Amino acid sequence: MTIRNMRPSDWEQVSQIYAEGIATGFATFETQIPSYEHWDKSHTDHCRLVAEENETILGWAALSPVSSRCVYGGVGEVSVYIAAQSRGKGVGKMLMQRLITESEQAGYWTLQSGIFPENKASVQLHEQVGFRYIGKRERVGKLHDEWKDNLLFEKRSNVIGTN
Numbered sequence: 001m002t003i004r005n006m007r008p009s010d011w012e013q014v015s016q017i018y019a020e021g022i023a024t025g026f027a028t029f030e031t032q033i034p035s036y037e038h039w040d041k042s043h044t045d046h047c048r049l050v051a052e053e054n055e056t057i058l059g060w061a062a063l064s065p066v067s068s069r070c071v072y073g074g075v076g077e078v079s080v081y082i083a084a085q086s087r088g089k090g091v092g093k094m095l096m097q098r099l100i101t102e103s104e105q106a107g108y109w110t111l112q113s114g115i116f117p118e119n120k121a122s123v124q125l126h127e128q129v130g131f132r133y134i135g136k137r138e139r140v141g142k143l144h145d146e147w148k149d150n151l152l153f154e155k156r157s158n159v160i161g162t163n
Contacts, residue, residue, distance in 0.1 A: 006048035109161025
């Protein structure tokens with residue numbers, strides 16, 4: 001397995017993995033796969049990764065800006081999705097470790113994630129790579145007419161923003 005930068009030509013496989021995440025009902029508030037153009041505009045140009053083996057994408061990770069305000073320029077929101085057949089095999093951990101490294105190289109001092117409480121695998125993954133639980137946003141949004149809580153996790157860089 002290799003971790004590499006995502007290319008626009010990966011979108012077909014990336015979007016299918018995204019669709020699998022949407023289908024779980026606890027990976028995202030999204031209910032439809034966006035177009036590549038929409039996805040591209042809502043994510044940073046850098047820190048877009050895929051895990052690939054034998055030309056098959058096993059998972060992906062990317063950052064979104066948390067705000068358009070310049071003071072939050074070093075804070076990124078994490079998205080990480082693993083193909084159903086690749087879950088539990090360390091793909092997510094490899095992607096996240098690389099995402100952390102590349103985010104620091106790009107000047108990010110904080111990564112954050114919002115995770116549904118029932119997404120135990122994502123909570124465990126974030127804890128394994130050094131994220132800490134910040135708190136819970138109760139009934140922050142609706143998914144299929146049901147109010148959902150969101151757990152906030154954060155990882156502060158030991159390299160960027162320390163002084």
